[in-house]
Amino acid sequence: MQKLLTIITPVYNRASLINKLFDSLIKQKNKNFIWMVIDDGSTDEIKKEMDQIIGESDFEIRFYQKDNGGKHTALNVAFSNLETELALIVDSDDTLIPDATEIIEETWKKRDDKEVAGCVFLKGHEDGTCIGYSELEDGTYDMIDAMFSHNISGDKAEVFRSDILKQFRFPVYSGEKFIGEDYIWRQIYLKYSMMYCNRIIYLCEYLEGGLTKQGRKLRISCPLGGMDNSKVSFDKHFPLRERIKRAWLFVCYGKFAGLAYWEIIDRSNAKILISCNYIFGVLLYFFWKIRYV
Numbered sequence: 685m686q687k688l689l690t691i692i693t694p695v696y697n698r699a700s701l702i703n704k705l706f707d708s709l710i711k712q713k714n715k716n717f718i719w720m721v722i723d724d725g726s727t728d729e730i731k732k733e734m735d736q737i738i739g740e741s742d743f744e745i746r747f748y749q750k751d752n753g754g755k756h757t758a759l760n761v762a763f764s765n766l767e768t769e770l771a772l773i774v775d776s777d778d779t780l781i782p783d784a785t786e787i788i789e790e791t792w793k794k795r796d797d798k799e800v801a802g803c804v805f806l807k808g809h810e811d812g813t814c815i816g817y818s819e820l821e822d823g824t825y826d827m828i829d830a831m832f833s834h835n836i837s838g839d840k841a842e843v844f845r846s847d848i849l850k851q852f853r854f855p856v857y858s859g860e861k862f863i864g865e866d867y868i869w870r871q872i873y874l875k876y877s878m879m880y881c882n883r884i885i886y887l888c889e890y891l892e893g894g895l896t897k898q899g900r901k902l903r904i905s906c907p908l909g910g911m912d913n914s915k916v917s918f919d920k921h922f923p924l925r926e927r928i929k930r931a932w933l934f935v936c937y938g939k940f941a942g943l944a945y946w947e948i949i950d951r952s953n954a955k956i957l958i959s960c961n962y963i964f965g966v967l968l969y970f971f972w973k974i975r976y977v
Contacts, residue, residue, distance in 0.1 A: 687744065688789055689717040690768045690846065691780075694758035696723075698776040699730040706737050708779035708887075714786035718744045722762050725752025754861030756854035756909075763853065766846040770802065773842075773865070774886065779810075784885040788843055791881050797824050801876035802844040808884035815839055815888070820880050827873040830880065832923050841886035848872060855912050862902050863909030870916045901976050903937075910937035911951060918954040931957050935965020936972065 691709065695702060702721075709719055719741075723730050734747045750761055759773070770792065774780060791803050804827065807815045816838010820830055830836065852868045903910050914934040918927055935958060938948035945962065952958040958965075 685716075687716055687718050687768045688770055688792070689785060689843070690762075690766055690771045691717055691719045691785075692759065692762045692771055692773045693719065693721045693776050694724055694755045694762070694773075695721055695726065695730060695776040696752065696755075696758075697726045697728045697730070699726070699728040699733040701777045702730070702733060703737070705774065705776060705779055706741070708782070709743065710741070711782045712743075712780065712785045713783050714789055715743045716789060717785050718746060718768060720746045720762055720765065721748070722758040723747070723749040724755065724758040725750060752861075753856065754863075754906075756863045756865075756867075757856055757861075759865070760853050760856070763846075763849045766850055768846055770843050771846045771849055772844075775888065778886060778888040781885055781887065787881075787883060787885055791879060792843075795824070795879055797877060799876065800824055800879055801848050801872050802842060803879040803881055805841040805843065805881050805886065806884045807839050807841050807886045807888055810887050810889055812884070812887075814884060818882065820882070822881055824877050824879050827878045827880075828870070828921055832926065839888075842869060842878075844872065848876065855909060857906070857908045860906035860909050862906040864903075864913045867909075867913040867916055874919055874921055900972065904940050904972060904976055907937040907941035910934075911941065911948075915951075915953060918952070918957060927954070927957060928961055931961040932965045932968050934958060935962050936968040939966060939969040940972075 693702075693705065721734060731749070738745050738747065746765070748761055748765070750758065770788065772788070787805070788803065806818070809815060817835060818837075819835045849868075852871060854863050854867060911934050914930040914937065917930040931954070934952065935948055938951065943951070948962070949955050949958055
């Protein structure tokens with residue numbers, strides 16, 4: 685039988701942690717999924733650990749290895765190899781609740797609009813409390829409108845149609861190993877609606893050494909990706925306040941990339957917006973340079 689869902693897990697030097705996620709997948713009531721693990725050039729014993737896990741598993745696991753390039757490059761590999769209808773990214777140090785895959789399948793079957801791109805669920809801490817906040821009721825939404833017209837905060841667990849994910853790739857720049865996943869999510873939100881479900885299916889804690897904890901310094905070290913990520917939100921479907929914020933970030937990252945004024949403007953698809961906000965982006969650059977570099 686064709687599986688419905690692929691659970692994508694990029695991993696880098698997390699051999700000591702990945703069993704926790706595996707244990708949560710073993711406990712899933714619905715095993716209608718494939719676990720796809722992408723090793724992003726780890727130097728630990730992940731291959732040995734995955735061989736043991738595959739031998740113990742009662743569900744399908746696909747394990748890929750690649751040279752180190754950052755999480756986004758591992759996701760590019762994953763998107764290329766998707767065969768199921770849906771896909772969900774679960775980090776190697778996180779877990780799913782026991783009925784997560786069952787909830788995903790039941791929710792997906794109830795969709796009214798066959799053109800929706802997927803489902804948005806909640807993430808929670810390991811004590812069961814919700815990460816972030818939302819005033820949004822269950823339903824199908826234009827997620828960009830919903831994000832900025834309702835009080836929504838915190839990371840969410842997005843399940844996307846694989847045929848849509850396969851249309852996108854993260855840009856890859858030499859020496860840069862990070863770009864925010866919303867680079868693709870926001871592009872999808874510009875084209876498609878999403879189902880929103882106020883149920884926690886994904887549990888996580890932000891560990892030291894994880895991408896979330898590395899924060900601003902990591903983004904500053906990957907400025908070209910930061911520019912691309914900022915540029916997605918120049919679309920007029922986003923509120924003006926958000927476009928201005930992203931314009932400041934675009935200029936700031938451009939300065940960290942060592943680009944001149946005309947080079948920053950030339951990389952933009954909103955030249956008037958960038959020109960009007962250039963000085964503010966430069967000021968942000970100097971502030972971050974003092975604080976983070």
